[in-house]
Amino acid sequence: MTTLIPVLGDQLSHGLVSVRDGPAEAVVLMVEVADEAAYVRHHKKKIALILSAMRHFADELRAAGWTVDYVKLDDDGNTGSFTGEVGRAIERHHATSIRIVESGEWRVAAMIDGWAARFGVPVEVLPDDRFLCSRADFAEWAAARKRLIMEDFYREMRKRTGLLMAFGKPIGTRWNFDADNRKVPPRGLNYPAPPEFEPDAITREVLDLVGRRFGDHFGDLDPFGFAVTRAQALVALDHFITVALPRFGDYQDAIVEGQAFLYHAILSPYLNCGLLTAHEVAHAAADAFARGDAPLNAVEGFVRQVIGWREYVRGIYWHAGPEYKDSNALGATRDLPEFYWTGDTDLRCIAQSVAQVRAHAYNHHIQRLMVLGNFAMLIGVEPAQIEDWFLVVYADAYEWVELPNVHGMSQFADGGLLGSKPYAGGGAYIDRMSDHCGRCRYDVKQKTGPDACPFNALYWDFLARHRELLKGNSRLWRMYDGWDRLGPERQAATRASAAAFMATLPPAARGWAVAE
Ligand code: FAD
Ligand code: DLZ
DSSP states (O other), X not given: OEEEEEOOTTXXXXXXXXXXXXXXXXXXXXXXXXXXXXXTTOOHHHHXXXXXXXXHXXXXXXXXXXXXXXXXXXXXXXXXXXXXXXXXXXXXXXXXXXXXXXXXXXXXXXXXXXXXXXXXXXXXXXXXXXXXXXHHHHHXXXXXXXXXXXXXXXXXXXXHHOTXXXXXXXXXXXXXXXXXXXXXXXXXXXXXXXXXXXXXXXXXXXXXXXXXXXXXXXXXXXXXXXXXXXXXXXXXXXXXXXXXXXXXTTTTTOBBTTBSOTTOOOOHHHHHHTSSOHHHHHHHHHHHHHTTSSOHHHHHHHHIIIIIIIHHHHHHHHXXXXXXXXXXXXXXXXXXXXXHHHOOSSOHHHHHHHHHHHHHSXXXXXXXXXXXXXXXXXXXXXXXXXXXXXXXXXXXXXXXXHHIIIIIIITOTTSSSSOSSOOOXXXXXXXXXBSOGGGSSSBTTOOSSTTBOHHHHHHHHHHHHXXXXXXXXXXXXXXXXXXXXXXXHHHHHHHHHHHHHHTTOOBOOTTSSSOO
């Protein structure tokens, strides 16, 4: 009677319920499979992070006394798929049952659903209790509401977890300190780089493998400094809490030339593969506030991202179903411009963001939302193309978190299930939040013409194109009022300027995101 416990590459947590409560004589199965690196062609650094973290995690499980069957990518007979490898492992171990934590996405959940019938053994699928809000609890919360508003969900989560609460009330008498978190950083601030970890022998072997097998994927493999063990991820957490958190809030929305990380946490790659848990990072921040080491606006902002946004988008992903990705509320059909992959554009904010993601597999939130996502929405990129891009380029990208953020928050392709209005912004927004515009070849003060910042005309053109759909939105009436006040002549010049710019956009060659 052998139980097989498959542990997936984003389940690298020692408290994982399938292992934690599993029978001592079970076999833990971990498999490196080509399909997972190829369903989209992930950034090389992301593949290296996951494979190295998997190998280290397997060693730690063995050291803790577990029997671990680990299949490497280049092992003879590797079938390249989760289902193929589970089938082979059932035969190797004469397994009579499977016990697995629910997967992070519909695609893999469908595979797991097929295993009982295919292999003739019972499959126990356990809820992933590393999330603070279970799928069932989110469904219950959603069922009671007409609109699924993040702020309402977040307040529930504060009450439920007791984080930053005193006597049933929010500490500081406000739930949300976002209004304090939009400062423009003064010149010459010192930004703390996140800790880098020297690759050990295991990581070096993985880097060699990734270079050989996935050398043509997007992104730089070297230098590689991600944490690949829980101990290293805890160092990264401690660094954030002590060095960056105190200023996280103030400059959360800023974009600074040449600075990829500012005071952001850079913890999402570790949270999302399981090396850290949401519970411990949120509590670490709250403890820093309790000790007087970080101000409330910073700590509340961070806690909101982790127990609010992160749990909320995961809830939306499962609540909306596998067909969520099929909607296209704005009817967007344009091909993704080639410069999302090459960075070869005069738009300085985009070129800099692409250079950073190529090097680090990371951009911070405002670059993702207000530069890369915003631009794609303004020009009307087909949702599936920009979604694939976001899934490829970030070390923290898994569909459960990428899709609601891109499809919903950044592209408004769900028509407003997740956000109450499209996150559209013109050049003035980017100029206010960044120091790119002064060094850009385009002039952010000009509204139309070949030298004007393209975001300006594109922004108005976007609103004009989608007037029928958006005009009733109470958060947009001021913008439509502004557009109407431009008058027919300036409106025509604006739309002509937007059209002229869009005609110059080079579509990306197929094959960057998904192999042809
Ligand atoms: P911080 O800015 O320091 O925030 C702290 C933590 O809060 C993050 O580590 C993350 O776990 C959580 N968080 C913050 N915002 C969100 C959010 N909107 N959704 C989920 N978690 C959040 N996050 C991902 O983890 N994976 C993705 O694939 C992803 N794709 C995104 C795509 C777009 C278009 C946008 C607008 C946002 C996306 N995000 C994604 C959310 C957010 O940008 C990243 O979580 C954040 O930039 C990670 O960097 P950090 O750890 O320095 O985060
Ligand atoms: C992203 C990824 C990659 C590149 N490779 C593997 C792998 O070889 N083995 C594995 O177990 N997981 C991998 N992953 C992470 C999975 O894609 C992720 O666990 C599923 O998408 C479920 O969310």
